[in-house]
Amino acid sequence: MSLRTHTCGALRADHVDQTVSLCGWVNSYRDHGGVIFIDLRDREGITQVVFHPENADAHATGDRLRNEDVVRITGTCLRREEGMANPKLVTGEIEVDARQVEILNKADTPPFTPDDAARTGEETRLRYRFIDMRRPAMQNILRTRHRVAKLMRDYFDENGFYEVETPFLCRSTPEGARDFLVPSRLQPGEFYALPQSPQLFKQILMSGGIDKYFQIVRCFRDEDPRADRQAEFTQLDVEMSFIDQEDVMNTHEGLMRRIWKEVLDVDVPEIRRMTYAEAMNRYGSDRPDLRFDLELIDVTDIAKGTDFKVFTASIEAGGIVKAIRVPGGAKLSRKETDTLAEWVKQFGAGGLPVSKRENGAWSTGIAKFIEPVGDALAERLGAQDGDLVCFGVSNKPAVVHRVLGELRIRLAHDLGMIRDDQWEWLWVIDFPLVEWDDDRKRWHSLHHPFTSPNPEDMDKLESDTANVRSWAYDLVLNGSELGGGSVRIHDTETQKRVFKVLGIDEEEARAKFGFLLDALRFGAPPHGGIAFGLDRIVMHLCGTTNIRDVIAFPKTQNGADLLTEAPSEVDLEQLKELHLRVNLPQPAATPTPTA
Structure with a gap:
């Protein structure tokens, strides 16, 4: 015979006056001047349960309940008093008047509760994954x-x-x-x-x-x-x-x-x-994010006409120059563009040449080098006042694609160009x-x-x-x-x-x-x-x-399972059965001090 008649997400106004049995975890406890309320939670939802002093045995047991206790409650489904319905819950029109309470498992004080999980470090949540799983989001x-x-x-x-x-x-x-x-x-x-x-x-x-x-x-x-x-x-x-x-x-x-x-x-x-060729040429990636523009535009032929040695030397070595026009990007400060220049170095770039379009001309960054070809460059890029232009240059086209491909994603995130509801x-x-x-x-x-x-x-x-x-x-x-x-x-x-x-x-x-x-x-x-x-x-x-x-039971960044503490050492006899011997690297010797 089942311990429950309904789940904690099932009761509605249609169930009023029925005797029901619910099982679950205590999600919260409130004492309102002798009348005790708990929210009872299972995977299907939450139901409010009320303990009135006139039901003495149930009230006494209810008074002992705390978060994450596992209980079975039998009582009458009642409509909540006028003005007390909770529209945030699908069960918010009703509550259960507890008549019998059975504590199935009294819980120790947990390291965190499901409601606290968002404010709890991931390492703690993974170590106590069985609590983390009780979250409705999980x-x-x-x-x-x-x-x-x-x-x-x-x-x-x-x-x-x-x-x-x-x-x-x-x-x-x-x-x-x-x-x-x-x-x-x-x-x-x-x-x-x-x-x-x-x-x-x-x-x-x-x-x-x-x-x-x-x-x-x-x-x-x-x-x-x-x-x-x-x-x-x-x-x-x-x-x-x-x-x-x-x-x-x-x-x-x-x-x-x-x-x-x-x-x-x-x-x-x-x-x-x-x-693949089009994806790499236009977006610098074989998995391009198409929720925003910021396409890579080849400006190698125009860059040849500048005196900027970073451009001309790479082109002479068989390289390319490409650019991204960032609408409204001129609002980025020198400090912010310098930060981007350092960031792109991890992808093989030597730096990040930039310039801004303001008052119909190029300003800041490498403006003095590109001014002789400024009109042609603006036309090629469709540059408007208020835009930032970022250049990728290398004698290896793959480096240019990777640098600008990564940069366009960061810029789109930093500048809020992506809508969450886009597919x-x-x-x-x-x-x-x-x-x-x-x-x-x-x-x-x-x-x-x-x-x-x-x-x-x-x-x-x-x-x-x-x-x-x-x-x-x-x-x-x-x-x-x-x-x-x-x-x-x-x-x-x-x-x-x-x-x-x-x-x-x-x-x-x-x-x-x-x-x-x-x-x-x-x-x-x-x-x-x-x-x-x-x-x-x-x-x-x-x-x-x-x-x-x-994933129900994931590993951490270093491959550890914090719940089961895997990987772990094994018994020597197990290794002998498998004809294995562990040969760990020895720690480096500490040098002996000399006089």
Whole structure:
């Protein structure tokens, strides 16, 4: 038999005069001259409970209640007195007159209450996550996360996909981020790896004739956590056979429309496409935030006509000069622009040349250098009085794009150019297949080595490698990458050619990916897929910028779980069973003082 007849968010005026039983946590306690009120809370809401002195036993027990005690209360649902309704609560028209009270668990004084969480440090909240979870905001996030996962499963079921589980204990094939390794007890000296992605398995599922696969799956990457990234995360993983790039993108546009409509009642329009080259040239990023303008404008040809050596020297070395016009930015002080100049250095800039447009002329900053080409520059940029112009210059175009790409985002935030209710969607397509790694002196995959080159560029694979496009695509929302994928290589010869470009010889390919290569040899269909960060999707839906807010049990920035105190040392016997020995780095010796 259930301990309760209703949840704390269920009672309305229709329930008046009914005998009800509620269970939950004491959210607050108030004594109004002998009449005691508590707000009783569970995940569905809050109900006010009143204890009258004439119900002596219930009143005596109610007098002992304090925040976070767990109780069961039986009483009569009553309409609140006129003028006492609380419009902030869905249960605000009623209260429960307590007749019987059972303390199910008397709580110690908590380190904080759910109402205090916003004023409590994150470290404390994560250490006592079970209290933090009682917050209505946190419960709404987890409810939203559940709804999103269910919507995904329903959508893919309706579209003929099978949900298939793939292994967690896999072969280590490090590509990019480091693997989490798991020692094998039965094969001494050998290790499993936790999957960074089910990539190889889902391709094998396509070779196995599954045709349409999806999975909501945990993945692991041993990398430094960031605000939008965790070492342990959840992704929606999808693969489809007999498709092209448009099939994959159209299928997942439909998914996003379903989710945003069901959760937020927001209509997602047809999502536009933008090439990687255009995104980088106009916004300095492959995940551009389109909620504001601040586009990068190439002014290299105009900058050639100045005497500013920073410009001319970079141009002579094969570099470029680009600029951002900041409407109304002339209000920024010298101190503020100097701060920006220091800030951009972390992205490879030597500084930040700026100038302001005032009274039809250029002023401050590098005004005297650009005045000879001032009219042409103003026309190119559309500069108006009151604008600030920031220049990016380098002999490496990639540095200019990164510097101005980061700067436009900061300026938009600092100057209040972004509305919280905007949703700007974008597919970025035509990524380069590979990038050159100066440190290792070799090409590496921009996505992964199983991404198919664009068929139109196959003849350039060995001869003009830098300009080979891939059949890859990322879905971007408000400057955040929600997910990315590609059409895969499905024939052995193309896969060998790509491996060769990447410097992966046959022996290495066989050792790392032999099982996939076998699957390709024995008849793999054309296939492609995508993966979305479930955590990131929920972040957008719930309006938070911290991934830890949307995960029930997150790790800190250094990968620690404060609740369970993981990672931790393990017993020596466990290490012996696994044939392991810990070899910690020794602290540096303290130098011996000399006379």
